[in-house]
Amino acid sequence: MKRLMMVPLLLAAALPAFAQDLLIRDATVHTAAAAGTLKNHDVLVQGGVVRAIGPGLAAPAGVPVVEARGRPLTPGLFGGLTGLGIEEVSGEAATVDAGLALGAMVPAHEGSSWRPEFDVDVAFNPHSAAIGVNRIEGITFTVLSPSALPGGSFVAGQGSAMLLDGRYDAALAGSRSLFIDLGGDASQLSGGSRAGQWMLLEQAVAEARAGNGDLLTRAGRATLARYLAGGRVVFQVDRAADIRQVLAFARKNGMRPVIAGGAEAWRVAAEIKAADAVVLVDALANLPGSFDSLASDLDTAARLHAAGVKVGFSKRGDATHNARKQRQLAGNAVAHGLPWEAALAGLTAVPAEAFGVNDRGRIAVGQAADLVLWSGDPLEVSTYAEQVWFKGVATRMRSRQTELRDRYLAPEGPLPRAYPAR
Template structure:
């Protein structure tokens, strides 16, 4: 109840359409070169951070919030999820993240490989799952298409999206191609990971020549061609040997690789640093779930950081509905050797830069003012977000979960609780 009172009181002090804001007396975790700044103010005008410093003057008309020393961070990254394209995992009509054309594709149209598949167009900013995670400080995520049986291990395309409820949520410059490699994808490549590289090489050849060879459609060739010579490709891969193959493949084709999973990435940290690759790890992965992850370790993030590799976080499993648990991943990485500031960067500035949205993810002059005010250390699971701002605008701190909580904790009325006034 104390959490609810604090959140509502703070929200009530902010006009819904405000873009100009002064947060006073905060412990500002910039997630940038300045690190942590105690007893500092942050001035936001026009949705952009205009000044960071102690004792800033409040311009006329600016809403002032006294943080009373509490932590202020950039908005957090939710990882690679299906937020907005997956509502109820067990109800197929609400899941739009994967393509499984299989035998439905006519022979003259190529195989079931459809890299032109783009999940952005299915994004629903009013998804209840978004609100549940937004009130926990998650302000942006990357929509990641899924590889399904009857589909391809080249799952398709997706973008980073802002979770403030806007329909045009995809952030410019963040479009990525998603490729799933390793033993889990072997059934989609003839039963062998060697088949994955054979098919990828054929796809690259078709994209370069523009000529059909039985794998890609015309639209598919055009889609892949956009990633040759500088495009961002996200590789879900765990085994160290496979990661080395990814880096060589990306270099050969001029791609910017982002490694997701990376259970054994610490074994090839030197190669990753040389390639300037970002690795998004699940910091709770310890015991291997298959032969690709025999080198899984709770210290993976710390080892990569010590080697100079940029590290961020993304969950395995039910990442969509539990994106808010990203903080737990980062806190766990700190418990196993990752510096606190690096862990926060892994939730903010590192993924923002990795996905081409570097105007977000830090509290610095000129940055978009996506901010979160916390009750305590944001990497502690007992901490909660008191207020979230998108470009200086306060977000509602209510979600489907808080509404259900309030309904069923309220005193019983004349009607059953499922009814208004009940």
């Protein structure tokens, strides 16, 4: 236990608080790029950017050195589609800003509750306790995912990729996406039928092209029109038949589709590859949770990869507070046939590319130095992150959970443990 607690502190102590320059020496560098895995290599970071990768690099004067001693170094990991920063306590409505449910609040003369212009980015709180808990386990960026709620629309709204380094201006340029939930779970928002979803989507597209109509507001029409000009749209969809409809709809309307969920995606892998779409799977989904996922299987990621589909990972259900379990998804996919390097790419390079975050997700010269040094294989649940860097700056490896742990493991003093030491 002492080693687990002391190593991160020693690493942090070796680095100036705001350093953007460092040399990480003798690491097993998992680049998540064409170079693959490089054993006994050094990574030189200057100005927050990777400047050189190679064996035996010299540290420039004044640049601190971290001795990796062969331990794995990876890019910062993708947290999946989450509510990190827009959901604090899922059971407390006042702390959840992910969904819009105008419902009866919308007067008849103002049209429907469809609001594709709804953008959750503006509610982002970089100091959410949930962010800290996941950040110290290697999660450096996420994509905010709006939720489709009763009283709202299955066109849930917009969200962007967010850097989790504590800044307020955390949205990463070029990553904004529109989110649409489809299938059986969303049928209650489309008149009780998934066929109604396609009818309403076609109407919305027609209104966006014409610039008038009753389903969308003027701002909603303008928003949707932007996605009809090559915009990125995330479709939450599982059933193979629905995925085929998604691909056809996206192709017809000039959208770049990302498929989230994709429980039955392996059945239409050839069509997905032809569309150059990315699939974000939950590799722990091995049983049908609904009639939309009857063909769900633990080897879905491996089958998609074998067919040439780009595969990433996103946890479903409790994704926000357990984004750190992304590593478990990837490791589970490896156990069921996905190559290890492809699994790491599914946590790094694949989602970064899918959401236009082109300067992250890989360890390569010119890339931002968002890095994680691990105690062992990063896809093993027993492994932990020893240090996380954002653009070469070492993050404080503390969270609400570690603070509570330390408070209640400490010997009792004159005051109850609930009172912090002064």
